[in-house]
Amino acid sequence: xxxxxxxxxxxxxxxxxxxxxxxxxxxxxxxxxxxxxxxxxxxxxxxxxxxxxxxxxxxxxxxxxxxxxxxxxxxxxxxxxxxxxxxxxxxxxxxxxxxxxxxxxxxxxxxxxxxxxxxxxxxxxxxxxxxxxxxxxxxxxxxxxxxxxxxxxxxxxxxxxxxxxxxxxxxxxxxxxxxxxxxxxxxxxxxxxxxxxxxxxxxxxxxxxxxxxxxxxxxxxxxxxxxxxxxxxxxxxxxxxxxxxxxxxxxxxxxxxxxxxxxxxxxxxxxxxxxxxxxxxxxxxxxxxxxxxxxxxxxxxxxxxxxxxxxxxxxxxxxxxxxxxxxxxxxxxxxxxxxxxxxxxxxxxxxxxxxxxxxxxxxxxxxxxxxxxxxxxxxxxxxxxxxxxxxxxxxxxxxxxxxxxxxxxxxxxxxxxxxxxxxxxxxxxxxxxxxxxxxxxxxxxxxxx
Amino acid sequence: xxxxxxxxxxxxxxxxxxxxxxxxxxxxxxxxxxxxxxxxxxxxxxxxxxxxxxxxxxxxxxxxxxxxxxxxxxxxxxxxxxxxxxxxxxxxxxxxxxxxxxxxxxxxxxxxxxxxxxxxxxxxxxxxxxxxxxxxxxxxxxxxxxxxxxxxxxxxxxxxxxxxxxxxxxxxxxxxxxxxxxxxxxxxxxxxxxxxxxxxxxxxxxxxxxxxxxxxxxxxxxxxxxxxxxxxxxxxxxxxxxxxxxxxxxxxxxxxxxxxxxxxxxxxxxxxxxxxxx
Ligand code: HEM
Numbered sequence: 001x002x003x004x005x006x007x008x009x010x011x012x013x014x015x016x017x018x019x020x021x022x023x024x025x026x027x028x029x030x031x032x033x034x035x036x037x038x039x040x041x042x043x044x045x046x047x048x049x050x051x052x053x054x055x056x057x058x059x060x061x062x063x064x065x066x067x068x069x070x071x072x073x074x075x076x077x078x079x080x081x082x083x084x085x086x087x088x089x090x091x092x093x094x095x096x097x098x099x100x101x102x103x104x105x106x107x108x109x110x111x112x113x114x115x116x117x118x119x120x121x122x123x124x125x126x127x128x129x130x131x132x133x134x135x136x137x138x139x140x141x142x143x144x145x146x147x148x149x150x151x152x153x154x155x156x157x158x159x160x161x162x163x164x165x166x167x168x169x170x171x172x173x174x175x176x177x178x179x180x181x182x183x184x185x186x187x188x189x190x191x192x193x194x195x196x197x198x199x200x201x202x203x204x205x206x207x208x209x210x211x212x213x214x215x216x217x218x219x220x221x222x223x224x225x226x227x228x229x230x231x232x233x234x235x236x237x238x239x240x241x242x243x244x245x246x247x248x249x250x251x252x253x254x255x256x257x258x259x260x261x262x263x264x265x266x267x268x269x270x271x272x273x274x275x276x277x278x279x280x281x282x283x284x285x286x287x288x289x290x291x292x293x294x295x296x297x298x299x300x301x302x303x304x305x306x307x308x309x310x311x312x313x314x315x316x317x318x319x320x321x322x323x324x325x326x327x328x329x330x331x332x333x334x335x336x337x338x339x340x341x342x343x344x345x346x347x348x349x350x351x352x353x354x355x356x357x358x359x360x361x362x363x364x365x366x367x368x369x370x371x372x373x374x375x376x377x378x379x380x381x382x383x384x385x386x387x388x389x390x391x392x393x394x395x396x397x398x399x400x401x402x403x404x405x406x407x408x409x410x411x412x413x414x415x416x417x418x419x420x421x422x423x424x425x426x427x428x429x430x431x432x433x434x435x436x437x438x439x440x441x442x443x444x445x446x447x448x449x
Numbered sequence: 450x451x452x453x454x455x456x457x458x459x460x461x462x463x464x465x466x467x468x469x470x471x472x473x474x475x476x477x478x479x480x481x482x483x484x485x486x487x488x489x490x491x492x493x494x495x496x497x498x499x500x501x502x503x504x505x506x507x508x509x510x511x512x513x514x515x516x517x518x519x520x521x522x523x524x525x526x527x528x529x530x531x532x533x534x535x536x537x538x539x540x541x542x543x544x545x546x547x548x549x550x551x552x553x554x555x556x557x558x559x560x561x562x563x564x565x566x567x568x569x570x571x572x573x574x575x576x577x578x579x580x581x582x583x584x585x586x587x588x589x590x591x592x593x594x595x596x597x598x599x600x601x602x603x604x605x606x607x608x609x610x611x612x613x614x615x616x617x618x619x620x621x622x623x624x625x626x627x628x629x630x631x632x633x634x635x636x637x638x639x640x641x642x643x644x645x646x647x648x649x650x651x652x653x654x655x656x657x658x659x660x661x662x663x664x665x666x667x668x669x670x671x672x673x674x675x676x677x678x679x680x681x682x683x684x685x686x687x688x689x690x691x692x693x694x695x696x697x698x699x700x701x702x703x704x705x706x707x708x709x710x711x712x713x714x715x716x717x718x719x720x721x722x723x724x725x726x727x
Contacts, residue, residue: 012683012687012688019679019680019683026672029664029669176661182659231572232569232570232571251576251657262659384661395641395644396641399640430624430626
């Protein structure tokens with residue numbers, strides 16, 4: 001019984017079952033409601049609609065397919081099966097690439113070499129055949145009476161290399177998961193950051209192993225680029241601890257060691273100042289507002305509650321504020337101030353303009369941007385790259401440079417030789433006849449030469 | 450679409466329609482004398498198609514690689530180019546256009562009905578890795594379509610053979626082993642370029658989302674189709690699947706790629722990186 005189980009666990013049939021099962025699990029994520037893809041409210045509403053269905057799905061973890069116990073179990077079996085199969089294969093593959101046939105088949109009758117060629121070559125010797133085969137990339141063993149030639153002898157090693165590279169990728173996945181720090185950091189122009197955890201928005205994901213990033217920087221400039229209403233860039237200037245200037249953009253994070261600062265989002269952080277009637281500053285601050293995509297945001301200053309809306313390309317149509325486009329060509333801000341729940345003033349201001357507030361003034365001094373960075377620190381990237389590169393190279397090696405084998409015999413005649421060749425290639429049946437044609441051509445050319 | 454682009458695009462599409470009809474004629478009436486002419490017609494279509502891409506490039510300043518239309522335009526171009534390559538290099542199966550050209554019509558037609566507007570390149574798409582990713586996606590898609598095309602030829606001939614008929618036209622496709630090997634060759638090329646595409650996509654995602662893999666719907670689909678082709682390779686190498694079973698597999702596996710190919714719009718919706726302040 002145990003034997004049968006372990007035999008099945010190490011079988012290629014099980015490999016196929018596992019790959020198909022994993023694929024099926026991934027497909028389920030498109031069919032079954034997934035917590036990650038739905039808003040919490042929508043999910044709860046769906047759940048209330050069919051509680052039994054959801055309780056079964058949740059028990060099996062199928063509402064979070066990628067981390068469900070079923071998927072994790074399948075992954076475990078996948079790697080177990082991989083280890084067991086490769087463990088069996090390693091000695092076989094090594095034997096295959098190291099040793100050469102003790103007994104070389106007769107090319108005239110060899111059944112395992114399906115393609116055969118017999119040619120008479122005038123004025124030629126076995127040496128000429130050896131030369132041609134060597135030029136075609138073959139290593140030759142044996143003698144004129146019976147020889148064996150092989151090209152891409154080591155190719156089967158690539159099967160091991162390709163499949164074992166999965167372990168590198170797995171290892172990279174484990175290391176990055178355990179060392180990963182992720183946090184959102186909002187910085188206004190001119191602001192400095194020295195790695196303080198309190199500066200991150202919400203609670204960052206802390207690494208299970210290692211420390212959070214300690215990189216320090218100052219945000220020097222922010223330059224959003226918009227063409228024909230398409231956001232084409234967000235160029236951010238940063239100065240590091242050593243005073244060096246760097247630029248980052250969407251898709252082009254600022255990297256310091258294993259820490260990356262990904263430019264993630266943009267907002268405005270206007271400098272709002274409250275002045276008394278004689279123009280003295282009473283209070284003021286840069287307020288980071290989340291007013292993207294026409295959203296409203298609120299802040300409090302000097303006892304006033306202020307609601308803000310932003311227009312990047314301000315227009316007034318029928319008395320209503322609007323944005324003519326997504327370009328930052330004419331920025332303006334609609335501010336509505338209230339006190340104790342009673343609205344006291346509202347106006348749309350541009351940088352440098354002001355409005356009166358029951359005896360005081362609100363001045364919108366300037367409207368610089370703030371940027372949200374996604375800060376990611378993780379180790380193990382190089383392992384992932386190594387895994388990717390090895391996997392790709394091994395695939396090319398195995399599937400393009402497949403193994404070709406030839407057995408041959410040479411019979412001396414009065415005027416030259418009779419040559420018998422038989423060939424076989426991995427993966428392709430017709431490749432053997434193409435290979436023999438090529439060699440025949442090379443032999444003919446060598447005669448001409 | 451720019452003015453010149455639309456002229457070249459519709460001309461190319463019309464030529465491909467004619468060529469598709471011609472390939473159908475060649476197969477239905479088993480007439481391979483027209484194949485040489487069809488090759489010339491298809492090449493003319495490809496010339497127009499290339500001009501349409503050039504006109505689009507001139508009008509928007511970047512290669513078309515962002516919208517459904519762009520994918521149809523470039524993907525179709527790669528498939529027609531691969532078809533011509535096959536017609537020239539592998540003469541026995543030059544009737545492959547019967548399967549590949551309708552696929553081109555389908556994806557270009559679908560694309561043009563979606564969003565052919567000219568637009569600058571979105572910030573999220575400005576990446577060397579994305580270029581690499583998309584280029585290899587087209588290569589692998591072209592190869593998978595060819596594998597499917599050879600599969601169709603194999604099945605067409607096998608159907609006749611099973612009915613006890615030896616049709617000379619079909620015999621010119623080459624031996625069964627030849628067709629079978631060609632399917633595997635295209636599959637292998639597609640599989641490797643597909644792997645490069647996934648890797649380049651993961652590296653791009655790392656700089657855009659901070660993570661190589663986020664189980665984004667597009668990522669998941671591309672993994673599904675790669676795994677399906679991996680299963681196909683296993684079935685052949687370890688279980689000896691060949692012939693008509695393998696041909697059906699090539700046709701079925703292409704479905705996963707088609708779904709993935711046109712799901713690109715999902716990535717645009719799910720990305721959080723496009724800022725819009727107005
Ligand atoms: C548990 C997991 C796996 C096991 C045990 C396994 C095992 C094997 C074995 C033993 C071979 C060699 C067959 C031969 O030459 O006789 C093979 C070939 C192959 N496998 Fe896998 N495999 C696994 C997963 C995968 C996956 C996930 C892929 C990619 C989608 C893949 C792609 C390939 C390819 C392309 C070949 C043919 C080239 C070669 O021989 O290396 N395998 N596999």
